[in-house]
Each structure stands twice: as structure tokens, then as C-alpha cells.
Amino acid sequence: MKPSTPLMESLLGERGTRIFLSVLVATAVLVPVLHLTFDAGSPLHLSSYTMTLIGKYMTYALLAVAVDLVWGYCGILSLGHAAFFALGGYAMGMYLMRQIGTRGVYADPILPDFMVFLNWKELPWFWQGFDMFWFAALMVILVPGLLALLFGWLAFRSRVTGVYLSIITQALTYALMLAFFRNDMGFGGNNGLTDFKDILGFGINQPGTRVGLFVASAIALGLGYLACRYITLSRAGRVVQAIRDAESRTRFIGYRVESYKLWVFTFSAVLAGIAGALYVPQVGIINPSEFQPINSIEVVIWVAVGGRGTLYGAVAGAVIVNYAKSYFTAAVPEFWLYALGALFVLVTLFLPRGVVGLADRFTPGSREPVPEAAKA
Amino acid sequence: MNASTALRQGWQKVFGTGARSERPIAPDTTHGTILYLEDITVSFDGFKALNALTLYVDAGELRCIIGPNGAGKTTMMDVITGKTRPDAGSAWFGQTIDLLTLTEPQIAEAGIGRKFQKPTVFEQHTVLENLELAAAGNKSIWATLFSPLTAVQRDRIDHVLETVRLQDRRDTRAGVLSHGQKQWLEIGMLLMQDAQMLLVDEPVAGMTPQEVERTAELLLSLEGQHSVVVVEHDMNFVRSIARKVTVLHEGHVLAEGTMDQVQNDAKVVEVYLGE
Ligand SMILES: Nc1ncnc2c1ncn2[C@@H]1O[C@H](COP(=O)(O)OP(=O)(O)OP(=O)(O)O)[C@@H](O)[C@H]1O
Numbered sequence A: 001m002k003p004s005t006p007l008m009e010s011l012l013g014e015r016g017t018r019i020f021l022s023v024l025v026a027t028a029v030l031v032p033v034l035h036l037t038f039d040a041g042s043p044l045h046l047s048s049y050t051m052t053l054i055g056k057y058m059t060y061a062l063l064a065v066a067v068d069l070v071w072g073y074c075g076i077l078s079l080g081h082a083a084f085f086a087l088g089g090y091a092m093g094m095y096l097m098r099q100i101g102t103r104g105v106y107a108d109p110i111l112p113d114f115m116v117f118l119n120w121k122e123l124p125w126f127w128q129g130f131d132m133f134w135f136a137a138l139m140v141i142l143v144p145g146l147l148a149l150l151f152g153w154l155a156f157r158s159r160v161t162g163v164y165l166s167i168i169t170q171a172l173t174y175a176l177m178l179a180f181f182r183n184d185m186g187f188g189g190n191n192g193l194t195d196f197k198d199i200l201g202f203g204i205n206q207p208g209t210r211v212g213l214f215v216a217s218a219i220a221l222g223l224g225y226l227a228c229r230y231i232t233l234s235r236a237g238r239v240v241q242a243i244r245d246a247e248s249r250t251r252f253i254g255y256r257v258e259s260y261k262l263w264v265f266t267f268s269a270v271l272a273g274i275a276g277a278l279y280v281p282q283v284g285i286i287n288p289s290e291f292q293p294i295n296s297i298e299v300v301i302w303v304a305v306g307g308r309g310t311l312y313g314a315v316a317g318a319v320i321v322n323y324a325k326s327y328f329t330a331a332v333p334e335f336w337l338y339a340l341g342a343l344f345v346l347v348t349l350f351l352p353r354g355v356v357g358l359a360d361r362f363t364p365g366s367r368e369p370v371p372e373a374a375k376a
Numbered sequence B: 001m002n003a004s005t006a007l008r009q010g011w012q013k014v015f016g017t018g019a020r021s022e023r024p025i026a027p028d029t030t031h032g033t034i035l036y037l038e039d040i041t042v043s044f045d046g047f048k049a050l051n052a053l054t055l056y057v058d059a060g061e062l063r064c065i066i067g068p069n070g071a072g073k074t075t076m077m078d079v080i081t082g083k084t085r086p087d088a089g090s091a092w093f094g095q096t097i098d099l100l101t102l103t104e105p106q107i108a109e110a111g112i113g114r115k116f117q118k119p120t121v122f123e124q125h126t127v128l129e130n131l132e133l134a135a136a137g138n139k140s141i142w143a144t145l146f147s148p149l150t151a152v153q154r155d156r157i158d159h160v161l162e163t164v165r166l167q168d169r170r171d172t173r174a175g176v177l178s179h180g181q182k183q184w185l186e187i188g189m190l191l192m193q194d195a196q197m198l199l200v201d202e203p204v205a206g207m208t209p210q211e212v213e214r215t216a217e218l219l220l221s222l223e224g225q226h227s228v229v230v231v232e233h234d235m236n237f238v239r240s241i242a243r244k245v246t247v248l249h250e251g252h253v254l255a256e257g258t259m260d261q262v263q264n265d266a267k268v269v270e271v272y273l274g275e
């Protein structure tokens, strides 16, 4: 610890972080340039499909960073973070639905198609305000944040930890999935929200809009990463890691362990929500399957594969596993889940510090003191 | 209470901004005594681990407690730190703090630090970070997130590093320290918490002779500023640091005095040293 070093210097004072940020900046600049300046025929052209895919990976990476913060640093194995991601996505989806207006199949100026189809006459109260972007953006933060705050308050106050906590986070996302599947909940049932037309007045499929969403995802990932890195470098970060390693001892030396956990959990849920909000306009749909319990487990696997407790490992894991997933589900779709399970077992057994731990092993003199496995 | 005050109080509860968490109470030692244990009795299923134990410790004193296995030494520490509640008797920290009404963390905060036999440091954190975590001061999220250590706290860390002789280990992960170094680090953490009274249970068990010697020096250097109560079986060690020795036997004080006095006490020779 060098308390006097300027902020930027200590934020970047780590090889993995510098590599990640360099790659991120290069990607954020090069991809749009290759996409916009070269014609579709040119060998240097980068398709809209590829750019959107990378943008989607970036939102996954932000979700993984959020999970690494709670799991890798604070030892809270949340198996429900995809729920916060999906809630952020729904908040954005509701804004996008209300932008459709009369361009829907039923051409109702206020009601989204599925409501007309259900014979609803009026917009439900919880859809009010979502025609305004600022309101939707606020909800992207508030809805996952308040849910995490309430859930965490109940769980941490009653000292629910370890595998019990993991199980109730699974129950949370499962319950939300069942709720969102219901038509009368007012979120489009199993079809979810889709057929978006524009965002902030720009056509959602316009090349410029696509580039804007891509760059916004890169910025969100960069800032979210730096915020987490700042937290882990601060004294609060060391308290959080102390809680992970020896919770009652930390309580004994005078820290309010429950408050710290609640705060980290809530902050992380907000990051997950933002990631979800950027994901939805790029993939063009949000439906209840995003709440599937397996999704949250997958995120934890990304982090484990990349190497938890490093932040940049979470990014690497999200990209590697999702790239593998795109490949597998195209080639041999029925094997993906087995491959994922095998990957998790192999990493747990042979690479406790993940891919980045492996990389460190082959570059002498660069080892970071990476924490040992946080007990789940 | 209206909604905004409720919100503000909730916020302060979680983030601890606003009111700083100053030490609520400090021991009043104007009469020269820091710890008063009177007629303490602790029974486990009818068996009296402590039997009307009465013991006083002076402010700044270094006191050694010896006694055969099962004499009640650890139980006495459990009573002082609030881990075990006695069936009878009183326990006061200074003139004004009734230990029997406080919880374990409150007692720790009031200034009684305990070192258990097994070292409990944060193994993944460096020596410096361990001391920093233990530093007395504002421990709210807001403070730890946005304000670095104060100059006073940093000086205190340097001072404690020197006292426990771990200056050249400051950036070492605590997990790789030797057993003895971990014990010293833990004592250092108690000092960082501004513990006025240190309870140290069997500090030299498992240490090398050099480490034992250094530990003796460390405990002696604390005398004066801190009251230290050391429980130890190692007689050579006790002899090397002892000022005043208390012999416990079957839950009460058998003898008290200098090492020479207790060693020549007929009752002590009979039950303990004579074995
Ligand atoms: N929780 C408990 N339940 C029942 N008996 C207990 C309990 N704790 C301690 N005792 C008994 O009380 C007596 C005093 O124990 P204590 O641990 O205080 O002794 P000690 O002086 O520290 O011994 P040692 O030198 O072996 O550490 C022992 O006979 C012990 O078996």
C-alpha cells in the first residue's frame, strides 16, 4: 500500500488491469472504425453482427466483474445475479416498448401490443414514466439496487451465509422467472419485450445507433471496472476481503460486517442492472428466460474460469466462456451444458486461480497476491 | 418520526456518516487499579471452574498467572472478555465500567484486547494491512472508502511495527509469517485498537527459544503504558518477565507475590511446583 500515490497510478498499478484497459480502449475505437469506414465487401469490414456480439460480451463482462466483487472479494457466492441483470434489462425494455407508439401491430399510441392483445384498456401504474429515458435510466439503477438492498438486509441481518445464501439467491431468481412468465404480471409473459424501434429518437438498427450502444457498453465496462478496482484498493476493500477470510474476527475488531456486505451486494447488483440495460437494446429482446437459475450459475463459472478476486480475470472468463458457448451451441448444441460442467470441474481442480493465474505462472515476476479460494 | 429522519438514520446506520464512532467509554483508573474481579464464581454443571475468585490488576502492571491444568485461567479470561457470564461476583474495568453488562465487542471497544492461543491474523493481508484494519478510528464504510488513514494513525502503525519488531516484514503476507511473528502481529493489532489492557493466553507455546526471548522483551516493553495479564505454563518464560505472579488453583487464588515468594510458598509447592 502506498497511501500517497495519486489515484490513477494506483488504479493502473497492476499488469492485468493495464492489459485489460488497453484492449478495451483499442476495441472501443477499432471496432466502430472497421464497421463504419469499410464497405461490406472489403476484407477489413467488420459486420454489424460481430460488433453487436462483442458489445454483448462487454455487458456480460460487466456482469462478471460485479459478481467477482461480491464473490471474489467479499466471499458472498451469489447465484442470483442474472436476476439483477434481467431487471435492469426489463427497465430498459419498458422504455423501448413505449417508444414504439403507433408503429406497433395494433397502433395504439400508449399501450404496447401485448396489452392490447390482453384487452387491457389502461397502462398499469408501474409502466408510467417509462416513456421518459431519464426515468427508465433511474429505474435501471433503482430496481435492482432496492431489491438487492431489501434482500441483502433480510439475509445478512439474520446472518445467512455460505451455501444457504447461495440457495436463497437461486430461489430469488427462480421466483422472479415464474412471476415474469405470467401474462397478468404485465411484462409480456413468456414473449417478453421485443420489436423495439428506436432509442432516444435514433432507429435501433441504424449503424450509428449500433455503434453508440457498442461504445456505451465499452464505457460502462471501463467505468464499472475502475469503480470496482477503486473499491478493492481502498481501506473498505481490505475490510471486505477481511470479511471474506474471517468474518467474525472482522466483526470483533469493530467493523459492521452486515453493513459492508449489504453495501457491496447492492453496489454489485446495480452494476449488473446497468449491464442488463445495455444488453437488451443490442440483442433486441428481453424475456423471462433471462431469470433462469442456470444463467446466474453460468456467470459464476465465467468468473471461476477467468480467475476470481482479480476483476480482470472475470472479464477474461466472461469472454472466453461465451466465445466457447457461441462456438459449441452452433456446432454441437446438445453438448454445451456438459462442456460447461466439465470446464467448471477442470478449473476448480486444476486451475484454482483461473486462466489469469495460469498466465501469471508463465510470466515470472508478475505475480499478484491473489487471494485463496473464498469458502463458498 | 417522519420519513426523512427515518431515511437519514437508516443511511447512517449502514454507512456510518454523521456521528463518528468514538470510543464510548474509557476506563477510569484514578485509584490505580484497572481491573477488579470480586467473588467470581462460574459453574459448569455444578463443577466450579471459578470459585469466589478475587483478583485486582493495577494500571500499567504486567501480571503473570500460573496454575495447573484446569485451574480456571482461561475461564477467568472468558469472564473478563464477556464470553462467559459468571454465576456470581462482580467484574469492573476501572471504577466505572461494569464488564458484566457489556457485550463482547463492547468490551473489546472499551479497551480490553485478548490474544487467543491460536494466532488469528488475516492471512491474506500484509502485516501493514492487518495493523491498518485493527487501527482505532472511524470504521464506517464512508470513511474506509474515501478517506485514507490519518497521519496520526500512520504514525501509530509505524510505532507499533517497531514495538512488535516487524518493520522489515511490513509488506509480507501475514500467512507466510512464522508462528512467533504471527503472535507478535496479533499483539500489534491489539495495540492498534488502543487496548489498554491485554490478556495474553499462553503466548510462547510452540515458539523457538529466540522467539520466546523476543516475546519476553515485547511484553516487558509494554509495561507502564498497558496493563498486561499473561497466562503461561513455561516457567522459565514466566521467571524472565515476572513482576507479580498469581497462582490459581481450583478456581481461586492460592498465592500472590514475586516469583520467589510464590515458589517458596508451602501451599504452592504442594499443589503445583512440587509435582
Ligand atoms: N464450557 C465448559 N463446560 C464445562 N466445563 C468447562 C468448560 N470450560 C472449562 N471447563 C472446565 O473448567 C475447568 C477450568 O478450565 P480452564 O480452561 O479455565 O482451565 P485453565 O486453567 O485454562 O487450564 P489449562 O492450563 O489447561 O489451559 C476445567 O476443569 C475445564 O474442564
Ligand SMILES: [Mg+2]
Pocket (backbone or CB within 6 Å): B073, B074, B075
Ligand atoms: Mg487454558
